[in-house]
Amino acid sequence: MDKTFKPAEIEKRWYAHxxxxxxxxxxxxxxxxxxxxxxxxxxxxxxxxxxxxxxLMDALIRYHRMQGNDTLWQVGTDHAGxxxxxxxxxQLEAEGRDRHELGRQAFIERIWQWKSESGGNITRQxxxxxxxxxxxxxxxxxxxxxxxxxxxxFIRLYREGLIYRGQRLVNWDPELHxxxxxxxxxxxxxxxxxxxxxxxxxxxxxxxxxxxxxxxxMLGDAAVAVHPEDERYAHLVGRTIELPLVxxxxxxxxxxxVDRDFGTGCVKITPAHDFNDYALGxxxxxxxxxxxxxxxxxxxEAPEFYRGLDRFTARERVVEDxxxxxxxxxxxxxxxxxxxxxxxxxxxEPWLTPQWxxxxxxxxxxxxxxxxxxxxxxVPRQWENTYFAWMRDIQDWCIxxxxxxxxxxxxxYDAQGNVYVGADEAAVRAEHGLDDTLPLHRDExxxxxxxxxxxxxxxxxxxxxxxxxxxxxxxxxxxxxxFDIIFFWVARMIMMTLHFRGEVPFRTVYVTGxxxxxxxxxxxxxxxxxxxxxxxxxxxxxxxxxSKRTAGMMQPRLAAKIEKAxxxxxxxxxxxxxxxxxRFTYCSLASTGRDIKFDLGRIEGYxxxxxxxxxxxxxxxxxxxxxxxxxxxxxxxxxxxxxRWIRSRLQDTVGEVHRALGNYRFDLAAQLLYDFIWNExxxxxxxxxxxxxxxxxxxxxxxxxxxxxxxxxLENVLRLLHPFMPFITEEVWQAVAPLAGASGRTIxxxxxxxxxxxxVDTAASAELEWIKAIxxxxxxxxxxxxxxxxKTVDVLLRNGTENDNKRLQDNxxxxxxxxxxxxxxxxxxxxxxxxxxxxxxGDLEILVPLAGLIDRDAELARLARxLGRIEGxxxxxxxxxxxxxxxAKAPADVVEREREKLAAQEQAQARLEAQxxxxxxx
RNA sequence: AGGACCAUAGCUCAGUUGGUUAGAGCGCUACCUUGACAUGGUAGAGGUCGCCAGUUCGAAUCUGGCUGGUCCUACCA
Numbered sequence: 001m002d003k004t005f006k007p008a009e010i011e012k013r014w015y016a017h018x019x020x021x022x023x024x025x026x027x028x029x030x031x032x033x034x035x036x037x038x039x040x041x042x043x044x045x046x047x048x049x050x051x052x053x054x055x056l057m058d059a060l061i062r063y064h065r066m067q068g069n070d071t072l073w074q075v076g077t078d079h080a081g082x083x084x085x086x087x088x089x090x091q092l093e094a095e096g097r098d099r100h101e102l103g104r105q106a107f108i109e110r111i112w113q114w115k116s117e118s119g120g121n122i123t124r125q126x127x128x129x130x131x132x133x134x135x136x137x138x139x140x141x142x143x144x145x146x147x148x149x150x151x152x153x154f155i156r157l158y159r160e161g162l163i164y165r166g167q168r169l170v171n172w173d174p175e176l177h178x179x180x181x182x183x184x185x186x187x188x189x190x191x192x193x194x195x196x197x198x199x200x201x202x203x204x205x206x207x208x209x210x211x212x213x214x215x216x217x218m219l220g221d222a223a224v225a226v227h228p229e230d231e232r233y234a235h236l237v238g239r240t241i242e243l244p245l246v247x248x249x250x251x252x253x254x255x256x257x258v259d260r261d262f263g264t265g266c267v268k269i270t271p272a273h274d275f276n277d278y279a280l281g282x283x284x285x286x287x288x289x290x291x292x293x294x295x296x297x298x299x300x301e302a303p304e305f306y307r308g309l310d311r312f313t314a315r316e317r318v319v320e321d322x323x324x325x326x327x328x329x330x331x332x333x334x335x336x337x338x339x340x341x342x343x344x345x346x347x348x349e350p351w352l353t354p355q356w357x358x359x360x361x362x363x364x365x366x367x368x369x370x371x372x373x374x375x376x377x378x379v380p381r382q383w384e385n386t387y388f389a390w391m392r393d394i395q396d397w398c399i400x401x402x403x404x405x406x407x408x409x410x411x412x413y414d415a416q417g418n419v420y421v422g423a424d425e426a427a428v429r430a431e432h433g434l435d436d437t438l439p440l441h442r443d444e445x446x447x448x449x450x451x452x453x454x455x456x457x458x459x460x461x462x463x464x465x466x467x468x469x470x471x472x473x474x475x476x477x478x479x480x481x482x483f484d485i486i487f488f489w490v491a492r493m494i495m496m497t498l499h500f501r502g503e504v505p506f507r508t509v510y511v512t513g514x515x516x517x518x519x520x521x522x523x524x525x526x527x528x529x530x531x532x533x534x535x536x537x538x539x540x541x542x543x544x545x546x547s548k549r550t551a552g553m554m555q556p557r558l559a560a561k562i563e564k565a566x567x568x569x570x571x572x573x574x575x576x577x578x579x580x581x582x583r584f585t586y587c588s589l590a591s592t593g594r595d596i597k598f599d600l601g602r603i604e605g606y607x608x609x610x611x612x613x614x615x616x617x618x619x620x621x622x623x624x625x626x627x628x629x630x631x632x633x634x635x636x637x638x639x640x641x642x643x644r645w646i647r648s649r650l651q652d653t654v655g656e657v658h659r660a661l662g663n664y665r666f667d668l669a670a671q672l673l674y675d676f677i678w679n680e681x682x683x684x685x686x687x688x689x690x691x692x693x694x695x696x697x698x699x700x701x702x703x704x705x706x707x708x709x710x711x712x713x714l715e716n717v718l719r720l721l722h723p724f725m726p727f728i729t730e731e732v733w734q735a736v737a738p739l740a741g742a743s744g745r746t747i748x749x750x751x752x753x754x755x756x757x758x759x760v761d762t763a764a765s766a767e768l769e770w771i772k773a774i775x776x777x778x779x780x781x782x783x784x785x786x787x788x789x790x791k792t793v794d795v796l797l798r799n800g801t802e803n804d805n806k807r808l809q810d811n812x813x814x815x816x817x818x819x820x821x822x823x824x825x826x827x828x829x830x831x832x833x834x835x836x837x838x839x840x841x842g843d844l845e846i847l848v849p850l851a852g853l854i855d856r857d858a859e860l861a862r863l864a865r866x867l868g869r870i871e872g873x874x875x876x877x878x879x880x881x882x883x884x885x886x887x888a889k890a891p892a893d894v895v896e897r898e899r900e901k902l903a904a905q906e907q908a909q910a911r912l913e914a915q916x917x918x919x920x921x922x
Numbered sequence: 923a924g925g926a927c928c929a930u931a932g933c934u935c936a937g938u939u940g941g942u943u944a945g946a947g948c949g950c951u952a953c954c955u956u957g958a959c960a961u962g963g964u965a966g967a968g969g970u971c972g973c974c975a976g977u978u979c980g981a982a983u984c985u986g987g988c989u990g991g992u993c994c995u996a997c998c999a
Binding site for chain 2: 001003004005187194210211212213214225257258259261262263266267268269270274276277336337380382383385386389390393483484487514518520588589591593594595596597598599601602604605606607608609610611612614615616617618619620621622623659663665667668671674675682683686690779780782783784786788789790820869872873876880883884885886887888889890891894897898901905
């Protein structure tokens with residue numbers, strides 16, 4: 001084995017081997033355990049959030065696979081309608097063409113082609129993370145089976161009256177020329193203005209002043225509204241206004257939607273271009289005057305002068321023109337929330353078009369109940385509140401998109417506008433008895449991407465066919481996802497699955513936090529702070545990183561800024577940490593209910609941890625390969641104290657890891673394993689084993705016992721660690737397993753360690769603590785008193801019991817070696833106490849004679865410091881025990897424990913005081 | 923406007939039903955190339971647990987308020 005762990009070659013080799021060997025497929029036996037991957041965008045690339053979630057899913061999958069479950073991880077990708085279409089449209093744009101020139105058919109073919117070129121990217125990246133989904137079952141939301149499921153669901157919901165077509169205001173993206181759902185609109189505060197306009201009363205008796213953030217919409221005004229109880233305007237209600245620039249007579253209406261205290265208390269009402277105004281318009285029977293075209297230029301409904309102008313140009317004109325007429329009263333700076341499309345980034349227009357909707361309210365009922373009654377639970381629980389809040393106020397879901405890439409809506413229209421929904425045109429004709437000569441044309445629109453995603457848990461398993469997989473793996477076990485798609489995806493999956501399967505899609509929703517950069521900023525391309533998980537695995541030099549982060553930047557200034565920041569933060573680029581270190585980092589940061597700040601310091605630490613494991617394995621192999629490790633059961637084996645101790649500690653660790661994983665506490669599991677391996681197995685056991693192997697050379701059975709313990713504990717640890725660090729554990733396991741008496745082709749399919757109560761050995765633990773206390777006591781003196789590391793020291797023990805004496809005889813060589821002693825013995829009863837530094841191990845006093853090694857005054861100071869600490873502790877404990885309330889009301893065992901603590905501290909205090917006194921007088 | 927979450931060592935975070943000497947990693951200090959590992963070892967410094975009340979024998983932990991931060995939902999033209 002190499003001296004340092006080199007992950008790159010190992011990862012490649014093992015992943016290929018696992019996949020070729022079919023180890024990722026379900027075993028077919030055991031209790032089913034199933035996770036559905038949240039399907040990433042097929043043409044997308046892996047980001048840190050993916051890396052995080054995939055790692056957690058894979059850890060769960062590998063854990064359950066090793067636990068003997070029939071484990072299915074269903075993998076697949078999403079066609080991501082808008083996102084993918086946009087990418088290809090940009091490509092066309094670069095060629096100076098557009099999709100309309102190409103035509104629908106050719107454009108769709110072009111996207112399929114792009115998918116076939118780039119679609120492997122994301123799955124390749126998933127493989128680099130070491131994920132173990134059943135690749136043979138990979139699905140795509142637009143493959144035949146899933147498309148059939150989508151069609152079936154649409155038709156059935158339509159027939160049940162749960163899908164309908166309606167004309168109403170939608171969120172219209174003037175850039176993409178499509179409707180989008182409420183969830184796809186991001187409203188953020190921006191600086192704008194509030195314009196105050198005078199609207200003259202028709203009878204010439206004066207004017208009203210209205211305030212607006214969108215002057216151009218006044219061309220579509222249908223009324224002015226005031227509050228019904230607003231005395232200032234009560235006399236005007238029912239009268240009319242002559243709308244400037246347009247000349248239309250519009251009414252003044254009263255509606256309690258109006259906030260009297262905002263602006264002038266008069267609101268211009270544009271029912272066709274504002275959601276609130278639309279609702280108000282419905283109440284007052286106002287006309288809808290649509291002044292915008294699909295691209296947000298002014299339509300023919302606007303006065304001729306403005307037609308064809310862009311909405312923002314029209315805004316300037318309207319303001320100018322009103323100013324000219326003396327109707328612009330004032331302009332104020334104003335902060336307002338601006339709705340933008342989450343994909344295009346342009347300002348969304350409420351726009352009147354016919355669209356398809358899902359009646360979400362009816363589907364929401366059972367979906368709410370499923371969480372209320374515990375059929376589905378969220379981890380952490382507080383997300384249930386978020387879910388309920390949204391579901392109880394759910395709005396109908398606009399599912400049609402004016403795109404070409406996606407599942408085309410299975411609806412046909414005749415010349416009269418009658419709608420026929422069915423699987424295909426022939427089916428529609430047959431069902432409705434339509435003559436072949438009657439012209440029908442198919443709906444041009446496609447479905448929202450999330451419509452097909454909502455069916456993911458059952459469509460991937462073969463629905464609407466009644467497949468064995470559906471029966472076996474559905475409902476699935478757990479969904480691992482981010483909170484950002486609880487509404488987009490999780491809620492809709494629950495609704496659809498309950499409706500069509502009559503069962504929940506999953507029992508548990510594990511909601512992960514967001515991965516942020518080391519400053520807590522959201523990672524985004526435009527901020528230039530994104531990290532590619534693969535770059536953390538393979539490393540990347542500075543120049544490549546800079547060019548990657550600044551590629552495709554529209555604004556050169558932004559690019560320069562990003563370049564500067566990147567050069568400052570990563571002057572050496574990013575080194576290669578390997579997949580295992582990355583995965584372990586993700587796990588260790590995965591506290592529930594908290595976003596994670598990704599800090600390179602952590603991954604570096606865990607890279608070092610990999611190296612530690614690697615080197616521990618090297619040591620173990622050096623001492624066991626070619627040696628008798630007790631594989632032959634007939635040879636006698638005896639276990640030394642240190643062997644019994646580490647085996648016992650292993651059991652504790654195994655139990656706690658199971659508990660942590662049962663609660664989705666990946667961070668605790670990672671911490672437990674790190675601590676056991678580094679601080680117990682390596683720091684203590686391996687060091688102790690060196691002594692045992694060298695000084696026990698005459699006892700073959702004991703040697704066998706220690707060698708066997710070395711390899712067996714390591715072998716157990718590797719299995720414990722495998723769900724988190726699949727590669728290094730496999731590589732090392734292959735070498736270690738035969739020596740540990742384990743066999744099998746891969747660690748992946750070995751059993752996960754279980755607690756063996758018989759191996760819990762509290763006596764061994766106690767004795768080892770005794771050894772550690774003495775070693776640490778001496779080391780502390782050595783360290784603080786600056787005793788040269790090469791120098792041995794002599795130690796005298798005082799005030800020991802019979803048991804201490806026996807322990808000393810049994811463990812002398814361990815103490816000698818680990819504390820680097822020249823000698824150690826008990827002080828004779830009549831022996832004079834030499835000037836010495838002192839440490840305590842319980843009642844036992846450890847004396848290190850100064851003997852020219854240690855400075856007396858320094859030791860006095862050290863003792864004084866220690867005494868100060870103990871004094872404080874004694875004072876605190878006395879105060880507590882002197883409090884009658886405590887003694888009377890606290891549970892007896894708590895009081896007893898405090899008494900014992902006090903006694904121990906007082907004892908220690910007395911000892912050290914005596915020693916301090918003695919030393920001072922020497 | 924309503925709601926959620928967060929505030930613990932210089933940094934990133936643990937701390938399970940109230941009872942620990944409040945922990946870990948990184949960073950820092952001193953010493954050490956000792957035969958698994960300098961991606962290492964040994965020892966050490968560092969915290970009035972955001973602030974103020976309250977409940978309690980006892981609060982980092984429970985309750986209320988405040989301050990600061992993150993986010994979600996809805997939205998006033």
